Amino acid sequence: MQADWLYFEDFTPGREFPLGPRTVSAEEIIEFAKEFDPQPMHLSQEAGKASILGGLSASGWHTAALQMRMVVDSYIGHSSCQGAPGVDFMDWKKPVLAGDTLNGRGIVTEARILRSRPGLGLVRMRTELDNQRGETVCIAEQVIMFRMREPQQEATP
Amino acid sequence: MQADWLYFEDFTPGREFPLGPRTVSAEEIIEFAKEFDPQPMHLSQEAGKASILGGLSASGWHTAALQMRMVVDSYIGHSSCQGAPGVDFMDWKKPVLAGDTLNGRGIVTEARILRSRPGLGLVRMRTELDNQRGETVCIAEQVIMFRMREPQQEATP
Numbered sequence: 001m002q003a004d005w006l007y008f009e010d011f012t013p014g015r016e017f018p019l020g021p022r023t024v025s026a027e028e029i030i031e032f033a034k035e036f037d038p039q040p041m042h043l044s045q046e047a048g049k050a051s052i053l054g055g056l057s058a059s060g061w062h063t064a065a066l067q068m069r070m071v072v073d074s075y076i077g078h079s080s081c082q083g084a085p086g087v088d089f090m091d092w093k094k095p096v097l098a099g100d101t102l103n104g105r106g107i108v109t110e111a112r113i114l115r116s117r118p119g120l121g122l123v124r125m126r127t128e129l130d131n132q133r134g135e136t137v138c139i140a141e142q143v144i145m146f147r148m149r150e151p152q153q154e155a156t157p
Numbered sequence: 158m159q160a161d162w163l164y165f166e167d168f169t170p171g172r173e174f175p176l177g178p179r180t181v182s183a184e185e186i187i188e189f190a191k192e193f194d195p196q197p198m199h200l201s202q203e204a205g206k207a208s209i210l211g212g213l214s215a216s217g218w219h220t221a222a223l224q225m226r227m228v229v230d231s232y233i234g235h236s237s238c239q240g241a242p243g244v245d246f247m248d249w250k251k252p253v254l255a256g257d258t259l260n261g262r263g264i265v266t267e268a269r270i271l272r273s274r275p276g277l278g279l280v281r282m283r284t285e286l287d288n289q290r291g292e293t294v295c296i297a298e299q300v301i302m303f304r305m306r307e308p309q310q311e312a313t314p
Contacts, residue, residue, distance in 0.1 A: 035222075065219075069193045092241070
């Protein structure tokens with residue numbers, strides 16, 4: 001747990017932030033699915049086993065939400081984050097099965113000052129999540145806005 | 158509400174499926190955020206107003222999950238859906254504010270038989286959600302797998 005507040009300047013390309021661990025229970029998979037993605041393979045062990053996923057598995061959107069929570073706990077929650085305009089892509093590489101433990105990393109791949117809005121910068125983050133067998137289950141990339149610690153004069157329009 | 162079961166063959170390019178309406182309450186925005194995205198602008202009206210979002214606003218991942226529920230209710234829930242490998246992109250165009258009512262459409266933009274797995278087809282869907290002011294709040298595209306009603310012989314490897 002870092003106590004320091006993070007600003008745009010702290011997101012230097014190549015820097016990594018650890019994510020997790022987070023174990024995903026059958027109960028929470030079913031609870032999320034009942035509300036947001038009530039497909040059989042997310043609602044029961046039996047239907048999950050009968051599906052191409054091979055067991056009770058989390059909705060991809062549940063994995064996405066869990067990823068966000070890990071990201072908030074790792075760096076967003078003590079940062080100058082101003083939101084994100086979307087997601088560039090998210091790949092669900094393997095099913096997240098009941099009982100799996102997720103671990104991963106957020107990697108800064110690009111950072112640039114937003115000239116149209118002084119004091120703001122854009123950071124491209126790549127997020128990778130693995131399960132306890134070392135298999136990558138989810139990869140995503142998105143751009144996140146952060147306020148700068150020391151807004152530069154030349155960023156003023 | 159359509160009673161007919163939908164198969165790959167029913168997802169013809171250009172076909173549209175209506176999504177919503179779905180009103181989003183302050184309570185559910187805060188509940189989702191507490192669990193998955195505890196950033197101030199998703200947790201209170203005051204912090205939302207002070208943010209660049211202009212009010213208590215749903216996490217983008219909450220909008221994504223609500224979109225999935227509307228998609229399940231509209232067509233996935235009575236279809237031969239076999240899951241999706243990910244999301245090609247998702248753009249959060251405008252904040253989803255407490256009290257907003259979402260409406261939208263799922264549009265088939267492409268459909269092709271998966272030669273490597275007989276009996277399966279891939280359908281590219283574009284999902285658009287608007288608020289009650291007619292503003293588009295979210296656009297996403299992803300590929301979804303569906304079983305075919307009548308698997309073609311030539312799809313066998």
